[in-house]
Amino acid sequence: MKMQWYVYTGTGNSLWIARQLALEFKEVSLRFMPYLTRDLKVEVDGVGVIFPVHIWGLPVRVIQFINHLQVNPGTHFFALAVNAGQPAATLLQLQKLMATCQRSLALGYSIVMPSNYTPWGGPGSMDAQQRLSRQAQEKVKAIAGPILRGERKKVDRGLLWQNILFSWIYKLSYRHVCKMDKNFWVDEKCNHCGICSRVCPANNIEMINEKPAWLHRCEQCFACLQWCPREAIQYGKKTVKYPRYHHPEVSLEDMLDQAKANQG
Ligand SMILES: Cc1cc2nc3c(=O)[nH]c(=O)nc-3n(C[C@H](O)[C@H](O)[C@H](O)COP(=O)(O)O)c2cc1C
Ligand code: SF4
Ligand code: SF4
Incomplete structure (x- = not known):
């Protein structure tokens, strides 16, 4: 399966996760996600998007990217929403967004890493950071198989009350x-x-x-x-x-x- 992965990162967590996942694959092409303002045609069998969760939802760059990416019908999509423990409904949001463009998200995983939202505190102790990285590495190893085999599963999501409340806050903040x-x-x-x-x-x-x-x-x-x-x-x-x-x-x-x- 010919794959193209796109990564977006502020502090490297998503890039590191993408690189960890790439270790499980024989050959994969990893690029930074451009801020698309016009359509981009990609001829591959599979597309991966790896990005941080921002304000309980998709960063604007990811929305622009999905809206402007042109692929062949049947292209297999997976997503990794890298976060600090509160992915909420981010992957459901992505699933809906993709459905509006007649594409479907086959796999969507939440990967928890240290927080880079400094106004709410630091990333935690070195021990806590290393523990999160180890757990993330284990999850990455576990999800490589389903991605390689082109499986479909329910995407990861937060608790229902979090999804409702935090998605509402996301909607209020997005345009600001x-x-x-x-x-x-x-x-x-x-x-x-x-x-x-x-x-x-x-x-x-x-x-x-x-x-x-x-x-x-x-x-x-x-x-x-x-x-x-x-x-x-x-x-x-x-x-x-x-x-x-x-x-x-x-x-x-x-x-x-x-x-x-x-x-x-
Ligand atoms: C503006 C902003 C908002 C964030 N919002 C969330 C959030 O809603 N839920 C969460 O779990 N983490 C949130 N985070 C933390 C990041 O998603 C997390 O630290 C991620 O691993 C950063 O990945 P990166 O290094 O690839 O940018 C936020 C970070 C920033 C900067
Ligand atoms: S937070 Fe805003 S200004 Fe700072 S690097 Fe990111 S996009 Fe640029
Ligand atoms: S704030 Fe000043 S010191 Fe910091 S990166 Fe910008 S120019 Fe350099």
């Missing part, structure tokens, strides 16, 4: 995501290196007078805050006291590759 960057600010530790601007997959940060300025087309991936080498980027009032996070096996170069590759 692009402007949520108004909560970012830079403290005195900034050394004007420009990494935040280069790492942003949405090209949403301009260096003005040697300091980052956010341009209100934010995707809330948190790459800028997490990859700033000086921990100088804050979001609201609380991030000052919390540690930063990115996956230890994903490098800044990986993130710069994503930023270069995924402009639509």
Whole structure:
């Protein structure tokens, strides 16, 4: 089966998961997910989408991607929704979205990894992070078989009350995501290196007078805050006291590759 996988990531968890899954396959092509503003035709037997859960639902980039991806009828789709323990109805949302484009999601798995939503605290102790990574690795090994065999299963989902409540919050917040960057600010530790601007997959940060300025087309991936080498980027009032996070096996170069590759 000829497969093409697309990954989107803010702090490397989804990229690491995609790479772990790729170890179980003989041959697979892994690309960064572009922000599609026009149709993209892909001639393969199977498509995988691997992405973080944002605000209990699909990131805008994933929605754009699914809306504009053109495939042959019968193409097999799987999705990995990488999250911090609350996937809620994200994979059901994806299933519905795909159904509106006459495509069907054969497999959808939730994979829990450390949280990169720093305003709600750090990613947990090193022990807790390693435990999550081990559990994620085990799940990845278990799901490789169904993906390889082209099986169909019910997609993973949260508890019913969570799905209802959190999907409602998602719907309320979705159209405001692009402007949520108004909560970012830079403290005195900034050394004007420009990494935040280069790492942003949405090209949403301009260096003005040697300091980052956010341009209100934010995707809330948190790459800028997490990859700033000086921990100088804050979001609201609380991030000052919390540690930063990115996956230890994903490098800044990986993130710069994503930023270069995924402009639509
Ligand atoms: C803006 C934002 C919103 C998030 N919302 C959720 C959420 O609703 N549920 C959840 O479990 N994790 C949530 N997270 C955490 C990420 O999904 C999780 O840490 C994921 O592993 C990050 O993957 P990445 O490193 O590939 O970006 C959120 C993170 C961010 C930055
Ligand atoms: S990455 Fe951090 S230190 Fe570098 S310019 Fe941006 S805010 Fe300043
Ligand atoms: S501004 Fe920051 S949070 Fe927004 S898309 Fe760019 S890197 Fe992600």
